[in-house]
Amino acid sequence: xxxxxxxxxxxxxEIAAAxxxxxxxxxxxxxxxxxxxxxxxxxxxAYARAVKGSRFCQMYIALHEHLFIFDFWLMxxxxxxxxxxxxxEAAQAIHFWIIEQANIAQMQARFSFFxxxxxxxxxxxxxxxxxxxxxxxKMWRTRADAKPDAMSPLPLIEAxxxxxxxxxLFPFTSMNTLxxxxxxxxxxxxxxxxxxxxxxxxxxxxxxxxxxxxGNAEEVVAMLVANLPPNCGPAVDGTADDxxxxx
Numbered sequence: 001x002x003x004x005x006x007x008x009x010x011x012x013x014e015i016a017a018a019x020x021x022x023x024x025x026x027x028x029x030x031x032x033x034x035x036x037x038x039x040x041x042x043x044x045x046a047y048a049r050a051v052k053g054s055r056f057c058q059m060y061i062a063l064h065e066h067l068f069i070f071d072f073w074l075m076x077x078x079x080x081x082x083x084x085x086x087x088x089e090a091a092q093a094i095h096f097w098i099i100e101q102a103n104i105a106q107m108q109a110r111f112s113f114f115x116x117x118x119x120x121x122x123x124x125x126x127x128x129x130x131x132x133x134x135x136x137x138k139m140w141r142t143r144a145d146a147k148p149d150a151m152s153p154l155p156l157i158e159a160x161x162x163x164x165x166x167x168x169l170f171p172f173t174s175m176n177t178l179x180x181x182x183x184x185x186x187x188x189x190x191x192x193x194x195x196x197x198x199x200x201x202x203x204x205x206x207x208x209x210x211x212x213x214x215g216n217a218e219e220v221v222a223m224l225v226a227n228l229p230p231n232c233g234p235a236v237d238g239t240a241d242d243x244x245x246x247x
Contacts, residue, residue, distance in 0.1 A: 004063040005045045011066050014087055015046075022048035025059055028091035036095055050094050054185070054239065055101065057094045072097045072107070072114075075239050076186020077128075079104065079120035082113040128184040129170050129235050133161050136171055151197045153178045155217035165225045170235040180224075182232060185239040193227040195220050 009016035018024035022040035025048040029036045038048045038059075048059040059070040062083075068090045069083040079097075084090055093111045096102045104124050107114040122131030140154040156178045160166045169180040169192065177196045181188035193207045198214065205212040205223040212223045236243075 002063040003045055003069070004061040007046050007061065008063075012061060015061075020048075021046045021059065021061060024048075024087060025050065025091060025094075028087045029095060031088065032091055032095060034091065034095040034099060036098060050098060052098050055098045057097060059090065059094075070094065074120075074123075074185075077119060077123055077184075078117050079123075080107060080114050080116040082111060082115060084113050123184065123237075126237075128237070129168065132171055132184075133157075133167065136173060137161070140173075150199050150201075151176050153195070153197055153203075155201070156195050156197070156203055156221065159217040159221040160224065163221055163225055165228060165232070166221065168234040169232070181240070182229075182235050183238050183240055183243060184235050185237065185242075187240045189240045189243065191229050192232070193224045195224060 007015050007021070015021055015024045018027050020040065022038045026038035029038060029050065036050045036052065038050050040048055046061045050057050054075045056073050057070050059068060061068060066085050067083050068085070068087055070090055070093070071081040072079045082093060093107070093114065096110060097107060104116045104120060108116065119131055119135070122128055136157055140152060140157060143149065144152055144154050153173055153176050157171070160171070160178065166180060169182060170184045170188065172179050172181065172188065177194055179188070179194045180192040182192065183189055193205055193212060195203050195205045198204050201216060202214055203217055203220040204214040205220045205227070207227045212227055214220065215223070
């Protein structure tokens with residue numbers, strides 16, 4: 001669905017009355033008695049955002065029909081999305097998700113337009129790590145099939161998942177670099193070693209910003225295991241900030 005950048009005020013009279021999408025959402029939240037306030041952080045498209053703690057929602061509008069489009073986030077994980085023509089109903093869903101801290105089942109029971117993401121279902125079921133490994137493998141294998149790339153981290157991922165010490169952590173890639181986190185939510189921890197492809201089937205391992213060494217995928221994965229933080233157990237639900245609070 002094409003998102004609207006410039007607002008057609010004839011199509012969206014409630015936005016015309018409020019002056020902007022964020023003002024319109026803010027007014028709708030106020031009307032239902034919500035303590036949430038809507039803000040806007042970008043101005044290239046019609047956009048509004050509501051946030052409290054680790055939960056937030058983003059709202060957009062459709063270009064060719066009167067439709068509000070929004071998503072639901074928790075700890076940096078997209079948990080679901082929805083769309084409806086009623087700004088009041090959208091505000092209720094956003095309030096329910098953020099303020100009442102609804103779960104996936106509660107959102108589905110109350111709002112027919114709520115569609116959960118597969119990754120959210122995995123997180124809610126305690127399978128975030130397993131799901132992420134699977135999605136990384138699928139993504140990078142698909143890319144490799146479409147266009148072989150000497151700088152792909154796929155060999156690293158395939159070697160790392162075979163190591164129990166790494167397979168229990170939450171993996172993610174940034175550009176072509178393979179990282180690990182001790183939490184499943186964002187912000188991730190940054191105390192685990194990481195590795196980057198350097199071409200010709202070789203990779204380089206780092207601990208923080210210090211180079212550890214280089215070699216083939218199996219050799220570098222062994223370096224990653226050897227340089228994990230002490231007592232680095234399975235990744236836990238939460239964020240790096242949560243770990244700092246507990247320590």
